[in-house]
Amino acid sequence: MSGYFRVRYADDFALVDTRAQKAWLAAFVLLLAIYPFLANALWLDLANQVLLSAIGALALMLLTGYAGQISLGHAGLLAAGAFTTGILFKELQASIWVTLPASAAVGAALGFLFGLPSLRLRGLYLAVSTLALHFIVIFAGGEYETKRGYSTGIVIESPITSSLGWYFVLLLAAAATLLFALNLLRTRTGRAWRAIHGREAVAEALGISVQRAKLSAFVISSTLTAISGCLFAYYRGFVSAEAFSLYLTIQYVAMIIIGGMGSLLGALLGTVFVVLFPYVIDAAMKLVGASDRLASVIFAVNYAAFGLVMILFLVFEPQGLVGLWRRAQNWFLLWPFKQRPLSK
Amino acid sequence: MQLAVNILVLASIYALICCGYVLIYRVSRVLSLAHGELMMLGAYGLYATAALFKGHPLIGVAAALALALLVGVAVYAALMWRMTGESVLAAVLATIALGILLRGAMILMFGTQTQYPLRDLGWVNASVPIGSARISSAGLGLIIATVLSYGGLFVFLKSTRWGIRMRAAGQHPLLAAQRGIGLHGVYALAWGLATLTGGMAGMLIACDAGLEGTLVIIGLKAFPAALVGGLDSLLGALIGSLVVASAEVMLIYYVDPLLSDVVPFVVLLAMLAVRPWGLFGTREELDRV
Numbered sequence: 001m002s003g004y005f006r007v008r009y010a011d012d013f014a015l016v017d018t019r020a021q022k023a024w025l026a027a028f029v030l031l032l033a034i035y036p037f038l039a040n041a042l043w044l045d046l047a048n049q050v051l052l053s054a055i056g057a058l059a060l061m062l063l064t065g066y067a068g069q070i071s072l073g074h075a076g077l078l079a080a081g082a083f084t085t086g087i088l089f090k091e092l093q094a095s096i097w098v099t100l101p102a103s104a105a106v107g108a109a110l111g112f113l114f115g116l117p118s119l120r121l122r123g124l125y126l127a128v129s130t131l132a133l134h135f136i137v138i139f140a141g142g143e144y145e146t147k148r149g150y151s152t153g154i155v156i157e158s159p160i161t162s163s164l165g166w167y168f169v170l171l172l173a174a175a176a177t178l179l180f181a182l183n184l185l186r187t188r189t190g191r192a193w194r195a196i197h198g199r200e201a202v203a204e205a206l207g208i209s210v211q212r213a214k215l216s217a218f219v220i221s222s223t224l225t226a227i228s229g230c231l232f233a234y235y236r237g238f239v240s241a242e243a244f245s246l247y248l249t250i251q252y253v254a255m256i257i258i259g260g261m262g263s264l265l266g267a268l269l270g271t272v273f274v275v276l277f278p279y280v281i282d283a284a285m286k287l288v289g290a291s292d293r294l295a296s297v298i299f300a301v302n303y304a305a306f307g308l309v310m311i312l313f314l315v316f317e318p319q320g321l322v323g324l325w326r327r328a329q330n331w332f333l334l335w336p337f338k339q340r341p342l343s344k
Numbered sequence: 345m346q347l348a349v350n351i352l353v354l355a356s357i358y359a360l361i362c363c364g365y366v367l368i369y370r371v372s373r374v375l376s377l378a379h380g381e382l383m384m385l386g387a388y389g390l391y392a393t394a395a396l397f398k399g400h401p402l403i404g405v406a407a408a409l410a411l412a413l414l415v416g417v418a419v420y421a422a423l424m425w426r427m428t429g430e431s432v433l434a435a436v437l438a439t440i441a442l443g444i445l446l447r448g449a450m451i452l453m454f455g456t457q458t459q460y461p462l463r464d465l466g467w468v469n470a471s472v473p474i475g476s477a478r479i480s481s482a483g484l485g486l487i488i489a490t491v492l493s494y495g496g497l498f499v500f501l502k503s504t505r506w507g508i509r510m511r512a513a514g515q516h517p518l519l520a521a522q523r524g525i526g527l528h529g530v531y532a533l534a535w536g537l538a539t540l541t542g543g544m545a546g547m548l549i550a551c552d553a554g555l556e557g558t559l560v561i562i563g564l565k566a567f568p569a570a571l572v573g574g575l576d577s578l579l580g581a582l583i584g585s586l587v588v589a590s591a592e593v594m595l596i597y598y599v600d601p602l603l604s605d606v607v608p609f610v611v612l613l614a615m616l617a618v619r620p621w622g623l624f625g626t627r628e629e630l631d632r633v
Contacts, residue, residue: 307444
């Protein structure tokens with residue numbers, strides 16, 4: 001028998017349905033498993049960075065891409081997780097089994113706080129209020145640093161020391177986040193988020209508590225983000241307020257824009273793009289032989305190129321990398337036709 | 345007395361920057377988060393023209409102002425017109441991306457060291473006594489520039505043809521377009537004027553304290569003032585600047601100088617909680633769930 005038919009209700013719930021998809025997924029997992037043994041130190045570090053950022057990007061995607069709530073406070077939430085970890089480590093010598101849940105709890109509490117303005121404000125005003133909260137969190141972190149005399153930053157000892165160990169921990173964390181997000185979006189909460197994204201009044205008429213949906217979006221997204229911040233603190237072994245500038249928020253927002261709004265795959269693709277971007281620029285400059293001349297201002301080249309790429313995506317491909325991917329997919333699916341047939 | 349003078353100078357800095365935010369928002373409902381960078385670009389414009397027209401400082405200043413106006417129009421013509429009618433998020437993100445692009449480009453062009461355009465113009469930033477207090481002449485220039493810009497803008501919006509077109513476009517773009525008002529022209533002019541006033545603020549701050557990267561942060565800190573006053577009201581921007589500046593100066597003076605970076609945002613949050621549309625703004629759609 002050829003063709004794919006859903007004959008049991010369980011098939012409707014499966015995340016991967018066809019045999020080909022299962023095979024591809026198995027191959028991909030295998031590739032991820034052997035990757036660290038093939039990669040050199042730099043590539044392993046890059047993979048770790050991608051996996052670490054992916055957690056934060058998925059969290060932001062849930063909030064902005066699915067629930068439609070604009071947040072410019074993402075770096076503040078990452079900072080909250082990282083600082084909770086740093087402070088607990090410094091003051092109480094707490095282990096990761098204490099700091100991780102504590103960071104998550106702080107993230108949830110802050111998410112509630114960040115979410116409160118969303119009950120009255122929308123669009124621009126909401127973005128601005130989260131931006132203001134970002135500055136307040138960063139200020140509080142900076143205050144702690146200066147008051148306790150760690151003005152250059154807090155040094156943290158990580159329980160995981162090898163890059164290889166980090167790779168598998170982060171892979172597990174990112175995969176768990178992805179699985180959590182995939183499943184969450186199919187539950188009542190996830191569907192409620194999409195409904196309030198579509199139109200709040202209609203969502204409310206359908207019996208969705210808009211208030212609860214918005215707050216839950218903020219709380220869940222912030223919890224994940226704070227966990228990512230906690231892992232970030234351990235991975236870097238160092239927490240300082242300067243690391244969580246507005247530019248970091250912009251990078252995360254760029255991840256979901258460049259990846260493609262409203263798609264978890266987009267969040268992952270965007271993360272890979274944004275994390276690898278500076279290294280690609282660096283390599284490109286080496287290639288044209290300009291790296292010596294511009295060595296002192298390499299970050300400025302990065303800024304300019306990053307801004308330009310973001311503008312190009314916003315103007316020419318608002319659907320992001322996922323949009324490009326879907327277009328390519330459609331091209332093959334419809335071949336030899338250019339468009340879907342008008343009548344069926 | 346010195347405290348009052350400090351408040352006045354800071355308020356006029358904020359007010360001069362704010363009118364850019366307000367103009368763009370009022371006319372095209374776009375929040376420009378690249379305003380800080382555009383302001384800095386204006387200041388670098390002065391730095392460049394001061395070197396170009398050595399010995400003729402007035403020509404240099406005039407050229408820098410004209411340049412700022414042109415840059416604003418160019419930003420609209422090159423990028424922002426594509427964002428007309430897009431979602432709020434897309435437009436704001438476009439300005440953020442533009443900001444990053446400009447910041448990188450400026451460092452590449454002008455380097456990272458602090459510049460002193462006032463010295464290049466051949467002027468001195470003398471200190472002027474007022475009663476028991478002192479004010480730098482650049483500070484005095486800031487106050488005068490603010491008064492002139494706001495006066496000019498009020499007259500422009502009230503009684504000139506382009507000003508009326510601008511208000512119409514802000515009130516109801518569709519209706520305005522159907523009455524034959526060229527929206528792109530009006531929006532471009534709004535961006536031009538916003539960059540002009542912002543650039544003016546940038547130039548004067550650069551004259552006072554030197555031209556460096558922190559200018560962008562001042563630009564961002566001015567934004568709460570615009571929102572406190574009401575994002576679409578020029579009068580509100582003036583009052584909002586006064587409120588935010590006095591809160592900031594008082595808290596720095598009586599509590600802790602480190603607070604300076606965060607006070608405007610605390611005021612902003614307080615305002616958002618109580619009256620999100622600001623003191624003088626028009627009430628917009630709010631959620632009451």
